[in-house]
Amino acid sequence: MIRVPRVALVLLFLSGADLMAQAPKGGEFSATASINTPNGTRSLAFNLVVSNPITIEQAQPLREVLARGGQQMLLSVIRDSRHGRIMFGGLEYPANLIVAESDGGGMRYFVVTGRPIKWEESANGEPSLDYPFTLLIVHAPEWGTGDGTILTKAALYVDDEGHVRAEQYQGEPGTLKDVKRLK
DSSP: OOHHHHHHHHHHHTSHHHHHSOOOOOEEEEEEEEEEETTEEEEEEEEEEESSOBOHHHHTHHHHHHHHHHHHHHHHHHTTOOSEEEEETTEEEEEOEEEEEEOSSEEEEEEEEEOOOOHHHHHHTOGGGGOOEEEEEEEEESSSOEEEEEEEEEEEEEOTTSOEEEEEOSSOOEEEEEEEEOO
């Protein structure tokens, strides 16, 4: 049942219009990530490798996935995708989806990965299960340093203009400081 949407999604991404669209620029970035927790603020090294970003136009089919199946369907569709890597300290996670858009002075990347679900969340049917993603919004200027935002427990949707939008589950989003392009 999940294979049909994946196949449909692949066919939509490989359409002629998508092949003619200009591919967004990838790269490697470093920053400092800060997240507020009940035990205080945690800061650690952050690295992002953007290897295969897609455009907003290419992300349009994900709206139908969200409309038909919600967050869990979207997670199932993008789970095996590899558009890059996210590294927090010594931990590495796949970037299951990276949508890139030009913002005039550089690029803005919307980086999505399925977050690890804790046993307690699953066993107790916690409301946080409806927020299965971690989202990073990274502003990477052509020159100098940028910034960004981290939503550790996020629900995603795509608005009418094709922009990725998110809702954070409890707490404040974290920050990315001193985003630098390495490559």
